[in-house]
Amino acid sequence: FPEGGRFADGEIHPFFKGFSLLADVLSRPVVPVYIAAAHRVYPKDSVLIQSMVPISLCVGPAFVRAPQETHEHFVERVRGWFACKAKEA
Numbered sequence: 001f002p003e004g005g006r007f008a009d010g011e012i013h014p015f016f017k018g019f020s021l022l023a024d025v026l027s028r029p030v031v032p033v034y035i036a037a038a039h040r041v042y043p044k045d046s047v048l049i050q051s052m053v054p055i056s057l058c059v060g061p062a063f064v065r066a067p068q069e070t071h072e073h074f075v076e077r078v079r080g081w082f083a084c085k086a087k088e089a
Contacts (some may be wrong), residue, residue, distance in 0.1 A: 002030055006044040010037070012086050015079045020071040029062035035089035058085050 004016045023030045036056040042049050065074040
């Protein structure tokens with residue numbers, strides 16, 4: 001959860017930059033996975049997954065942080081992909 005937690009509203013919230021820092025330290029790309037209806041499958045206050053809720057899954061392209069790109073800009077670029085997928089869902 002790049003937003004740092006689960007939310008009940010299904011919206012894309014601001015992302016923390018931890019995944020960007022980790023990708024940088026490990027020299028690995030970030031491959032985003034968007035799960036439509038994740039907030040209904042795994043509700044915020046639940047410890048159980050709701051198995052009868054239909055979802056769709058979209059695996060995105062590999063994102064690589066450019067050498068001069070700030071972590072904040074990289075995070076927003078990846079978040080932008082999630083926002084586009086949310087509009088399509």
